[in-house]
Amino acid sequence: MFAATRPDLDADAYVGQLWLIRFDEQPARRITRGFCDTAPAFSPDGRLLAFLRGAPGQPTQLAVMAADGGEPMIITDQHLGVGEFRFSPDSRQIAFIAAVAEDGRYGTVAGVDANHEDPRLIDQLQFQYDGVGYVADQRRHVFVVDVPDPGSEPPVAPIGRAAREGRSVPLVPVATQVSAGDFTHSGLAWGGGSIITSVSRHEGRDRDLRCDLYAYTPGVEEPRRLTDSATGPSALGSPAVVADQVYFVGIELGSRGLDVAGVNAAVCVVPTAGGQARMLTNPATVCIEGAVVADGDGVLALDQVRGNCQVIKVTAAGEAQRWALPGSALSVAAAGAKRVAVLATPTSPGELISLDAPHHTLTDFGGRLAAEAIVPQEQLATAEDGTPVHGWLLRPRGEGPHPVVLMIHGGPFAAYSANFFDEAQVLATAGYAVVMCNPRGSAGYGYDHGRAVKGALGDVDVVDVLAFLDHCLTADPSLDGTRVGVMGGSYGGYLTAWLIAQTPRFTAAIVERGYLDGRSMIGAADIGWFFPFEYQGSLAEIDQRSPLYQVHRVQTPTMLIHSERDLRCPLSVAERYYTELKLRGVETKLLVFPGEGHELSRSGTPRHRVARFEFILTWWAQQFSS
Numbered sequence: 001m002f003a004a005t006r007p008d009l010d011a012d013a014y015v016g017q018l019w020l021i022r023f024d025e026q027p028a029r030r031i032t033r034g035f036c037d038t039a040p041a042f043s044p045d046g047r048l049l050a051f052l053r054g055a056p057g058q059p060t061q062l063a064v065m066a067a068d069g070g071e072p073m074i075i076t077d078q079h080l081g082v083g084e085f086r087f088s089p090d091s092r093q094i095a096f097i098a099a100v101a102e103d104g105r106y107g108t109v110a111g112v113d114a115n116h117e118d119p120r121l122i123d124q125l126q127f128q129y130d131g132v133g134y135v136a137d138q139r140r141h142v143f144v145v146d147v148p149d150p151g152s153e154p155p156v157a158p159i160g161r162a163a164r165e166g167r168s169v170p171l172v173p174v175a176t177q178v179s180a181g182d183f184t185h186s187g188l189a190w191g192g193g194s195i196i197t198s199v200s201r202h203e204g205r206d207r208d209l210r211c212d213l214y215a216y217t218p219g220v221e222e223p224r225r226l227t228d229s230a231t232g233p234s235a236l237g238s239p240a241v242v243a244d245q246v247y248f249v250g251i252e253l254g255s256r257g258l259d260v261a262g263v264n265a266a267v268c269v270v271p272t273a274g275g276q277a278r279m280l281t282n283p284a285t286v287c288i289e290g291a292v293v294a295d296g297d298g299v300l301a302l303d304q305v306r307g308n309c310q311v312i313k314v315t316a317a318g319e320a321q322r323w324a325l326p327g328s329a330l331s332v333a334a335a336g337a338k339r340v341a342v343l344a345t346p347t348s349p350g351e352l353i354s355l356d357a358p359h360h361t362l363t364d365f366g367g368r369l370a371a372e373a374i375v376p377q378e379q380l381a382t383a384e385d386g387t388p389v390h391g392w393l394l395r396p397r398g399e400g401p402h403p404v405v406l407m408i409h410g411g412p413f414a415a416y417s418a419n420f421f422d423e424a425q426v427l428a429t430a431g432y433a434v435v436m437c438n439p440r441g442s443a444g445y446g447y448d449h450g451r452a453v454k455g456a457l458g459d460v461d462v463v464d465v466l467a468f469l470d471h472c473l474t475a476d477p478s479l480d481g482t483r484v485g486v487m488g489g490s491y492g493g494y495l496t497a498w499l500i501a502q503t504p505r506f507t508a509a510i511v512e513r514g515y516l517d518g519r520s521m522i523g524a525a526d527i528g529w530f531f532p533f534e535y536q537g538s539l540a541e542i543d544q545r546s547p548l549y550q551v552h553r554v555q556t557p558t559m560l561i562h563s564e565r566d567l568r569c570p571l572s573v574a575e576r577y578y579t580e581l582k583l584r585g586v587e588t589k590l591l592v593f594p595g596e597g598h599e600l601s602r603s604g605t606p607r608h609r610v611a612r613f614e615f616i617l618t619w620w621a622q623q624f625s626s
Contacts, residue, residue, distance in 0.1 A: 023338065062094065086188040102137035130567040236248070245271060251266070307444055311325065389467055390445070407434055411441065424436065441460075511577070564592060
């Protein structure tokens, strides 16, 4: 069972349903017809299927149906919707996490919209988050709900005389809130009758990034703490219980609990009774992404290696098995002896693949794209100091000479891969050669590579991207070295803005949702209270490496793309940067998307994403033809 979701331009939303595929009976078939059905999970006894159902303009709720088919029952009525959920081991209950709106906010009182709510009194350092907004008045809490029998009599709302007489029939089961207080929870697992989740409850939690695993027992007021992030790894959520052990993804944050710059996460384990957590994978060489999934005597996890995520199995003794796949695993699941993964490849954004040897693909959702996709060519350059720089070149069809766009990824602790990437495909299909690499600071190349830019943004990373660009221009005569543009988002926007302040070699630039001035982020951005200091150092050093403070050196025509609700890299800084360019007579444009946050290019509304591509292609066409 899996969910397949796609952007729909007619609905201007993401729609999708659940699909069923049998290993001995292909192809997959659609089994639900909701607007947006996601996150399917079978109950441990195999009788039930639960999933999340979304509807236009409505919060996502938890649905349950018989595993052999039938109409789904909506079993929650959470005002702000349901996030993740987990069946209890006996299949009789489901634990879920839902945001709890403070009374009077987010439409909890009829007739009181956001513009007429009471004022907020803020007294915390961490008070907002991109894509969410204010967090203190909508904390995510743990709930438990009994699972109704799909074969039972459905509830019927009283009408007519029964309604007039005040009769009341609950249309959904009553959920019990298990956690409370000014805390936000993430990740769920059941163990020993308790619900295990990740949450920050320690003193000083407002000034660090530490999280611990806690076990909540329904009916017991105080949870039991299982880990201590002051002396061990901090829990990133996604716990999985195997026997008497809790596996989770964790990260060492240093003595202040803030040292995140280029640090790899690891698979960790702690007894269900609590104690000292142990790292089972080596963060010096293994970079764990996403969640862990129970699998027999251990868990499955994803390790990012040179742009691709490989599936690994980890037991209490350490890594036990590794699957090197023809692409990058996006997620993994296991049931009994079967293991499957969602795999991105150079010709598909994601297909279901069996991990049983020999590996075989179970779906073909990207089939229509495969014929049109331009497959990236792997390249390896050498920086001035001898550092290898790994990346890819997408060459358009035809002889050339092709104008070139150097793309720079965000993060900086992220990575490009050779797999299908809509940004690169759109540009290459339009006739532009795309150059993209993983400079120092990127993930998937070991601890030293990721940490190389700590305190040195705009230093070795600039050396690496320019070395890779020059390598591609020299190695491929079909590339036009006189027409080269540069673009990037977030940290990529930072490096783009930094580059055009250092050299006039680029024909034009696109700076998207850029990290343009660390000082301006402090207090204005959700991560501004720690990110500039961790990656750049003191305020003086932050200013020294600020693209905004270097804007007077820019001569390159530059388009800025930003979103109104971006709380990661606030719009106000982009507006300052744009105005400075405009006052200095530099050709510049500012494209602003209403209602969107930092993730516009990845999860913005479909029509905005299409419009973004149209503006980008228009910009490059104008600049390269002038």
